Amino acid sequence: MEKKKIAIFASGSGSNAMKLIEFFHDSQIIDVALILTNNQDAGILKKSAGLVEQVVISNEEASNGMLLKKIMDAHKIDYIVLAGYLRKIPDELIDAFPDRIINIHPALLPKYGGKGMYGMNVHEAVFENRETKSGITIHLVNNQYDKGRILVQVETALTQKDSPQDIRQKVLKIEHQYFPKVVNEYIQARIIDEIIL
Numbered sequence: 103m104e105k106k107k108i109a110i111f112a113s114g115s116g117s118n119a120m121k122l123i124e125f126f127h128d129s130q131i132i133d134v135a136l137i138l139t140n141n142q143d144a145g146i147l148k149k150s151a152g153l154v155e156q157v158v159i160s161n162e163e164a165s166n167g168m169l170l171k172k173i174m175d176a177h178k179i180d181y182i183v184l185a186g187y188l189r190k191i192p193d194e195l196i197d198a199f200p201d202r203i204i205n206i207h208p209a210l211l212p213k214y215g216g217k218g219m220y221g222m223n224v225h226e227a228v229f230e231n232r233e234t235k236s237g238i239t240i241h242l243v244n245n246q247y248d249k250g251r252i253l254v255q256v257e258t259a260l261t262q263k264d265s266p267q268d269i270r271q272k273v274l275k276i277e278h279q280y281f282p283k284v285v286n287e288y289i290q291a292r293i294i295d296e297i298i299l
Contacts, residue, residue: 106180106289107135110154111187114221116146117274118185118206118281123153125282132289136177140164140189167194174198183285184243188220191243201251203243204288206281208273210255211239215248225266225273235259236269238277240284254284 108126112119119137126132137150138157147156155177163169171194174182184191184205191203207215209224219227228236237257242250256279258272 103131103293105129105131105133106293107133107178108181108183108285108289109136109138109174109177109179110134110146110183110185111138112144112146112185113139113141113188114144114146114186116144116149116185118277119146120149121278122183122185122282122285123150125286129286131293132286135179136173138170138173140187161189164189165192167192167196167198170195171198181285181289182243185281186221190247193245196243196245201242201292203250204253204285205241205243205248205250206277207239207241207248208236208270208277209239210235210237210257211241211248211252215239217247219248222266222270225269228260228269229264229266232262233260236273238273238280240281253288254280256280 110119110122123134126134134154136157137146137154139146140159140161142158157173182199182203214224214227235257237255239252240254241252244250256276258276260269
């Protein structure tokens, strides 16, 4: 059986993207075939240099669904994984990859989701509202921000002493722990469904 190819979309330092690359390094089933970023200064470019093919696009190109689809087709991509990618996925790409785009969000959706809710913005909002827990949501991507089908949620307890930076560290820890495993399990389950059908 040919390996399923995934493209990782990332905009920043790429710590989750690197965890995915490391996790699938020896996989017989899944291959990280591409890193796509809309930021030519993204840390992930340096970290993944020589490990995975890279494509850098402009923000204008990031909203061109047909262009993104062409790039995915050229690399024979089966699944897209968003790891800190800060652009909205165009409808044309979502339509071309139904239930095959997976995102991680640094909060327990539906709380702290939607436009503008990313990165430290999320952790600061959680802090300001004195939440006693936060966590991660791994979900499929549809045409609305952070509204796709939830695959997994994992909670982490917060204390009154936690700063937004502390919250970020706690959430990042579980992101690294769970994201690659959930991506792996989801794709493997779909492969089994395809064989049965």
